Amino acid sequence: xxxxxxxxxxxxxxxxxxxxxxxxxxxxxxxxxxxxxxxxxxxxxxxxxxxxxxxxxxxxxxxxxxxxxxxxxxxxxxxxxxxxxxxxxxxxxxxxxxxxxxxxxxxxxxxxxxxxxxxxxxxxxxxxxxxxxxxxxxxxxxxxxxxxxxxxxxxxxxxxxxxxxxxxxxxxxxxxxxxxxxxxxxxxxxxxxxxxxxxxxxxxxxxxxxxxxxxxxxxxxxxxxxxxxxxxxxxxxxxxxxxxxxxxxxxxxxxxxxxxxxxxxxxxxxxxxxxxxxxxxxxxxxxxxxxxxxxxxxxxxxxxxxxxxxxxxxxxxxxxxxxxxxxxxxxxxxxxxxxxxxxxxxxxxxxxxxxxxxxxxxxxxxxxxxxxxxxxxxxxxxxxxxxxxxxxxxxxxxxxxxxxxxxxxxxxxxxxxxxxxxxxxxxxxxxxxxxxxxxxxxxxxxxxxxxxxxxxxxxxxxxxxxxxxx
Ligand code: BES
Ligand code: ZN
Numbered sequence: 174x175x176x177x178x179x180x181x182x183x184x185x186x187x188x189x190x191x192x193x194x195x196x197x198x199x200x201x202x203x204x205x206x207x208x209x210x211x212x213x214x215x216x217x218x219x220x221x222x223x224x225x226x227x228x229x230x231x232x233x234x235x236x237x238x239x240x241x242x243x244x245x246x247x248x249x250x251x252x253x254x255x256x257x258x259x260x261x262x263x264x265x266x267x268x269x270x271x272x273x274x275x276x277x278x279x280x281x282x283x284x285x286x287x288x289x290x291x292x293x294x295x296x297x298x299x300x301x302x303x304x305x306x307x308x309x310x311x312x313x314x315x316x317x318x319x320x321x322x323x324x325x326x327x328x329x330x331x332x333x334x335x336x337x338x339x340x341x342x343x344x345x346x347x348x349x350x351x352x353x354x355x356x357x358x359x360x361x362x363x364x365x366x367x368x369x370x371x372x373x374x375x376x377x378x379x380x381x382x383x384x385x386x387x388x389x390x391x392x393x394x395x396x397x398x399x400x401x402x403x404x405x406x407x408x409x410x411x412x413x414x415x416x417x418x419x420x421x422x423x424x425x426x427x428x429x430x431x432x433x434x435x436x437x438x439x440x441x442x443x444x445x446x447x448x449x450x451x452x453x454x455x456x457x458x459x460x461x462x463x464x465x466x467x468x469x470x471x472x473x474x475x476x477x478x479x480x481x482x483x484x485x486x487x488x489x490x491x492x493x494x495x496x497x498x499x500x501x502x503x504x505x506x507x508x509x510x511x512x513x514x515x516x517x518x519x520x521x522x523x524x525x526x527x528x529x530x531x532x533x534x535x536x537x538x539x540x541x542x543x544x545x546x547x548x549x550x551x552x553x554x555x556x557x558x559x560x561x562x563x564x565x566x567x568x569x570x571x572x573x574x575x576x577x578x579x580x581x582x583x584x585x586x587x588x589x590x591x592x593x594x595x596x597x598x599x600x601x602x603x604x605x606x607x608x609x610x611x612x613x614x615x616x617x618x619x620x621x622x623x624x625x626x627x628x629x630x631x632x633x634x635x636x637x638x639x640x641x642x643x
Contacts, residue, residue: 186315186318190314190631193321197317198288204268204310205284206284207226208283209222209223211337212272220268224247228251234320236252236253238251239251243347246269246337248336248345250355253326253329254329256325258328259328259329260359260637261357262358262362262637263331263358263360263361265332265363265364266363267336267337269337269340270300270306271339278615280615283614283616284300286302291617291619293620296620297618297620303605303622304365307623309365311626312630313332316330318631326634331356338365341547342587345586345590346594349594353594356595361599362564362602362633363600363603364602364604364630366602366603367581367603367605368603374574376576376577377579378578379581380588381584382584382589383520383584384523384545384548385548386544387507387509387543388509388531388542388543389541390507390536392406392412392504396501403502407539408503409506409539410492410502410503412536413489413507414506417510421484424469425467425468425470426469429526430526435516435517435518435522456607460608469481479580482513485513487511488508491506513584514551519550524545524548528541549586552588552599554588554601560637560640563640564602571625602629603626604622605618
């Protein structure tokens with residue numbers, strides 16, 4: 174198709190997206206009303222309902238969609254033939270969400286989506302608005318509009334929507350292994366990341382990995398009176414917190430043996446590219462109500478979040494936490510401790526190092542129990558490929574501005590699994606903003622980002638379609 178004709182037809186798809194926007198928002202609201210919290214089994218029926226809802230939407234726009242059982246939550250798989258044979262593109266998103274608590278901090282109920290005023294116009298507020306229901310709907314709505322205008326899709330498309338991303342994707346690898354042939358494609362488009370800012374689209378080329386552990390220190394056989402026993406026997410909370418406090422030294426360096434062995438410094442060219450982005454540290458800290466950067470000594474905030482490994486205590490429990498006072502020594506104490514990993518760090522090696530770290534600090538009469546809630550390595554995706562070039566061109570057409578290449582501190586286990594098991598790379602295109610309150614109360618997705626995301630995917634489809642001509 175000549176370029177002028179190709180732009181005219183993309184303009185028609187853009188027009189269709191504009192006129193259908195209100196309905197696109199209503200469809201997203203329907204999905205947001207389903208509380209698909211993957212980590213909490215009380216929501217298992219809702220999680221399945223969300224999968225079925227997505228499959229029904231895809232069937233309605235002509236995909237051959239199925240809800241597939243796994244050892245955990247179902248995975249939605251859908252296929253659509255194309256006018257040409259290539260490229261074959263696999264699109265990925267996740268329909269599960271994080272728990273909404275603390276509920277009392279939400280200004281409107283988490284599963285009753287609303288359009289609220291925002292500095293950028295309107296915002297969609299609900300759990301999962303941006304992570305990841307709003308984002309997976311950006312490509313579904315783009316396919317809907319494309320088909321309404323053209324009646325078909327230009328290349329074969331497969332879609333995979335996962336229901337366990339927020340709990341570490343425990344069933345994903347086995348599913349990919351079992352369905353390797355069916356899921357073959359040339360590239361995987363992942364829509365679960367962010368923009369640089371509301372006007373500047375971005376492609377994410379590096380993700381950190383994650384090792385998530387739960388550490389319990391067991392002590393006395395039962396809870397004890399702290400007047401009778403306190404100061405004379407092991408208090409697991411005292412001992413656990415003392416050990417946790419040793420995870421970092423005064424310079425913020427992690428003390429797990431071998432932790433930095435495989436960590437590489439970024440190159441000068443990469444450091445220079447990051448400098449050109451003009452990171453606004455004040456705005457970043459301000460989005461969390463803070464002013465003071467902190468972390469590993471001698472590192473910039475972008476390094477600390479993109480290219481350096483970290484350790485965070487995500488939760489801690491033990492003893493008495495009810496109202497008022499209870500003079501007790503709890504029999505055990507637990508902490509959820511996670512590590513964001515970079516480049517060549519091997520999650521299993523880090524776990525072995527953590528066990529060594531704890532064993533060396535076992536208090537007399539104490540016993541450690543260590544659970545692993547998931548491990549995924551860090552990933553980098555190629556910054557030069559025809560698919561990346563097409564996606565950059567598509568983003569530029571949708572935003573009329575050059576997109577940038579960025580890193581992120583977050584993790585998406587699928588990216589490594591697709592590379593390792595299916596053998597192809599991913600393209601991380603996303604429309605979230607730093608201040609979207611992901612995983613927090615009052616999570617939101619700017620309406621402008623939802624709209625721009627749908628248009629971007631349409632433009633990326635147009636650009637990817639050009640590849641089949643070459
Ligand atoms: N969408 C996020 C990942 C992300 C966060 C990308 C911030 C870009 C910026 C994803 O849904 C997520 O939260 N992943 C988890 C994965 C974990 C449970 C294995 C994460 O990073 O904590
Ligand atoms: Zn998330």
